[in-house]
Amino acid sequence: MKRVYLKTNEMPKQWYNILADLPTPMDPPLSPFTKKTVTFDEMKAIFPESLIEQEMSDKRWIDIPEEVLEILSLWRPTPLIRAERLEEYLGTPAKIYFKYEGVSPAGSHKPNTAVAQAYYNKKEGVQRLTTETGAGQWGSALAFATKMFNMECRVYMVKVSFYQKPYRKSFMRMFGAEVIPSPSEFTNSGRAILEKNPDSNGSLGIAISEAVEEAAGRNDTNYALGSVLNHVLLHQTVIGLEAKKQFEIVGDYPDMIFASCGGGSNFGGIAFPFLADKFSGKNVDAVAVEPASCPTLTKGKYAYDYGDVAKLTPIMPMFTLGHDFEPPAIHAGGLRYHGDSPIVSKLYKDGLISATAVKQLEVFQYGTLFAQLEGIVPAPESAHAIAATIKEAIKCKETGEEKTLLFCLSGHGFFDMASYDAYFDGKLEDYEYPEDLIEESLKNLPEV
Numbered sequence: 001m002k003r004v005y006l007k008t009n010e011m012p013k014q015w016y017n018i019l020a021d022l023p024t025p026m027d028p029p030l031s032p033f034t035k036k037t038v039t040f041d042e043m044k045a046i047f048p049e050s051l052i053e054q055e056m057s058d059k060r061w062i063d064i065p066e067e068v069l070e071i072l073s074l075w076r077p078t079p080l081i082r083a084e085r086l087e088e089y090l091g092t093p094a095k096i097y098f099k100y101e102g103v104s105p106a107g108s109h110k111p112n113t114a115v116a117q118a119y120y121n122k123k124e125g126v127q128r129l130t131t132e133t134g135a136g137q138w139g140s141a142l143a144f145a146t147k148m149f150n151m152e153c154r155v156y157m158v159k160v161s162f163y164q165k166p167y168r169k170s171f172m173r174m175f176g177a178e179v180i181p182s183p184s185e186f187t188n189s190g191r192a193i194l195e196k197n198p199d200s201n202g203s204l205g206i207a208i209s210e211a212v213e214e215a216a217g218r219n220d221t222n223y224a225l226g227s228v229l230n231h232v233l234l235h236q237t238v239i240g241l242e243a244k245k246q247f248e249i250v251g252d253y254p255d256m257i258f259a260s261c262g263g264g265s266n267f268g269g270i271a272f273p274f275l276a277d278k279f280s281g282k283n284v285d286a287v288a289v290e291p292a293s294c295p296t297l298t299k300g301k302y303a304y305d306y307g308d309v310a311k312l313t314p315i316m317p318m319f320t321l322g323h324d325f326e327p328p329a330i331h332a333g334g335l336r337y338h339g340d341s342p343i344v345s346k347l348y349k350d351g352l353i354s355a356t357a358v359k360q361l362e363v364f365q366y367g368t369l370f371a372q373l374e375g376i377v378p379a380p381e382s383a384h385a386i387a388a389t390i391k392e393a394i395k396c397k398e399t400g401e402e403k404t405l406l407f408c409l410s411g412h413g414f415f416d417m418a419s420y421d422a423y424f425d426g427k428l429e430d431y432e433y434p435e436d437l438i439e440e441s442l443k444n445l446p447e448v
């Protein structure tokens with residue numbers, strides 16, 4: 001069976017909360033101002049109560065509201081596809097499956113959480129959201145989601161992407177969002193950066209500071225984050241829950257699961273429902289795949305750190321390269337984040353998941369090979385998962401192991417063709433692991 005579809009009424013009705021099953025408890029996030037555990041009231045300045053409750057919840061299953069299910073059903077359930085032509089090309093005894101999230105309105109997994117976040121904010125009387133976007137995927141998802149609930153949305157877009165990816169900006173405008181290149185004159189954080197460097201290209205950390213500052217300063221406005229936080233990964237578990245049902249239908253089960261890892265949301269989304277089985281004894285290895293130029297898990301340090309440059313977000317326990325680390329300008333903007341989800345970090349620290357880093361050129365090489373064999377243009381972020389899966393499938397060929405491999409095809413790459421052009425023109429390069437920069441940045445971790 002090449003493609004496994006579920007019916008609309010087979011969509012998961014509950015999210016899976018891995019916090020209920022972690023073998024050891026998480027360390028709490030700390031307030032950037034008091035350095036004590038963040039309180040419910042502090043979080044209320046920028047998040048609705050229901051999301052704060054989910055952020056801290058230890059309930060194993062959380063109901064997905066009917067209104068959210070209805071919008072998700074515009075594109076969910078998403079297909080599970082067996083990449084038979086890729087298997088044949090590689091001559092591997094491994095079976096390769098992928099879960100395709102590129103069929104969503106924004107072209108990635110990100111609307112899975114954007115819709116839920118917009119819904120809860122609206123329900124609690126918030127009409128307006130701010131956020132940041134790097135490559136444009138998250139801004140597109142939130143623009144779509146806020147439009148579904150007739151809310152307003154302002155997106156601070158990292159300045160270099162604002163000019164390099166004009167069609168992402170057009171997409172957000174089509175769904176009614178206001179898109180502002182960051183750093184901007186609208187916030188103290190933006191003005192401070194511009195004063196020091198009027199030509200700043202911006203970064204995800206700066207854009208987050210601007211969006212958080214605005215939301216904290218306005219009563220009618222909240223902030224929405226597209227990755228990293230517990231509630232975001234919770235909403236993404238629809239991916240893995242669907243995949244589990246689809247594997248039941250084909251009578252198979254993955255030995256290894258691969259997903260690209262920026263802030264950890266598509267990884268958590270596909271892997272956590274399978275990790276629930278692992279906690280009860282099943283043998284499954286989940287592998288987070290990151291860029292060699294921004295190697296948060298494989299080369300970072302497990303420590304308390306800020307989520308942004310201006311130190312406005314809670315201090316979280318996570319693998320980090322330092323909050324002021326600026327990774328090289330790789331063509332997978334969604335993976336250029338200095339930190340990682342606290343849950344994913346904890347699982348990695350406790351040896352319950354693995355991680356690997358891949359280089360930019362092999363990412364584009366295998367991404368292109370995948371498109372040529374399977375007919376889907378992968379986002380460069382997703383191509384990281386493809387590269388790691390193919391390398392494993394080649395290993396299986398050498399050892400003769402008949403493993404079942406699953407990867408998350410987190411998005412399509414139709415807005416990323418300029419990056420593919422750079423690859424075809426031979427202009428892409430492999431960046432060295434920026435050891436000195438990381439070492440420098442890790443000196444600035446907060447003392448807690």
Ligand SMILES: *Cc1c(COP(=O)(O)O)cnc(C)c1O
Binds near residue numbers: 107262264267379412
């Ligand atoms: C944002 C993005 C990622 C990385 O973010 P995670 O939170 O780590 O999932 C990966 N793939 C695509 C297509 C994205 O848009």
